[in-house]
Amino acid sequence: MAKVIFKNIKKSFDDVEVVKHFDFTVEDGEFVVFLGPSGCGKSTTLRMLAGLESISSGDIYIDERLINKVDAKDRDLAMVFQSYALYPHMTVYENIAFALKLKGMTKKDIDVEVLKAANILELEPLLNRKPKELSGGQRQRVAMGRAMVRTPKVFLFDEPLSNLDAKLRGVMREEMKVLHRKLQTTTIYVTHDQIEAMTLADRIVILNDGYIAQVGTPTEVFQRPANKFVAQFIGNPAMNMMNATLIEEQGEWYIQLNALRIPLPERFQKQAEKNRPVCLGIRPTDIHLRAQQIDHQRVFECPVTIKEKELLGASILLKTDIGSLPLVVETQATEVISDMVKLNIDLDSIHLFDASSEKSLAS
Secondary structure (H helix, E strand, C coil): CCCEEEEEEEEEECCEEEEEEEEEEECCCCEEEEECCCCCCHHHHHHHHHCCCCCCEEEEEECCEECCCCCHHHCCEEEECCCCCCCCCCCHHHHHHHHHHHHCCCHHHHHHHHHHHHHHCCCHHHCCCCHHHCCHHHHHHHHHHHHHCCCCCEEEEECCCCCCCHHHHHHHHHHHHHHHHHHCCEEEEEECCHHHHHHHCCEEEEEECCEEEEEECHHHHHHCCCEHHHHHHCCCCCCEEEEEEEEEECCEEEEEECCEEEECCHHHHHHCCCCEEEEEEECHHHEECCHHHCCHHHEEEEEEECCEEEECCCEEEEEEEECCEEEEEEEEHHHCCCCEEEEEEEHHHCEEEECCCCEECCC
């Protein structure tokens, strides 16, 4: 296990800056996920750590050892790619054992390490098969086994589940969580899939346009997004965002949403300014059809007409308007019995962002 430190890392390809500023420390034994849209710099950062890309400026340390000039093979890392990168002419056993053979280990020692990894990953019955005889999930486990036997200081995963179907991704996520609990090896995992990030990570590093947008536990980034980008990127369906204005009337503060006035929760009042333009964020799951589901003292009620319905199984998406602005609500399908409903918005769960900087106004 090892601590990984990134200090002011930057990466440019010719005149294009891909990673503009990256300062972060991965603690010993931690499972950290780099999350963000395509082009945000997450895979490039991982590849710089792995030694597959040069660093334009900045330093990377593994256990206080500067590795900028260290060859990839000497960094004591193991990387699992999106493509399984298995040798098609080798069996599962041979694929897992390959790196150990290069080290010059004895056949007896190789057997011990390969069988140990195969046992953890439930690959024993498949050791004599070749990659073409395996499913996608089995191939990914072989790639993980090949990394495990090297007993690296750090595991690196670059979107390893992207080629799998949705059901198999769920199974593999569970297997990876179990594997990390067993091995306790420092792990850095890159993905654009928020579900993978939320279910796997001890901490999530959300990147946007080459910068870190927010770092936090899955609960922190979901419940307390630092800015509008994080708020919209985390959560499915996406958070409702509506342009609004802060106003004061007789000592009371409100969020003016066109013709609607919503009481301003106390946690935003330190940054309240008259006529300040803001963006109001409300998650579809924080809007209810029954006021009994939330504290009555912190509820804003609003009658609306449902325009569209999208059944998701046990839940349903309702598309409507509030203050003449589009609004999406997610609720239990059994609760919707009419197109005329009263929405109950949980004021403790709303978010406000500055219209200019897009940073959260929560104190």
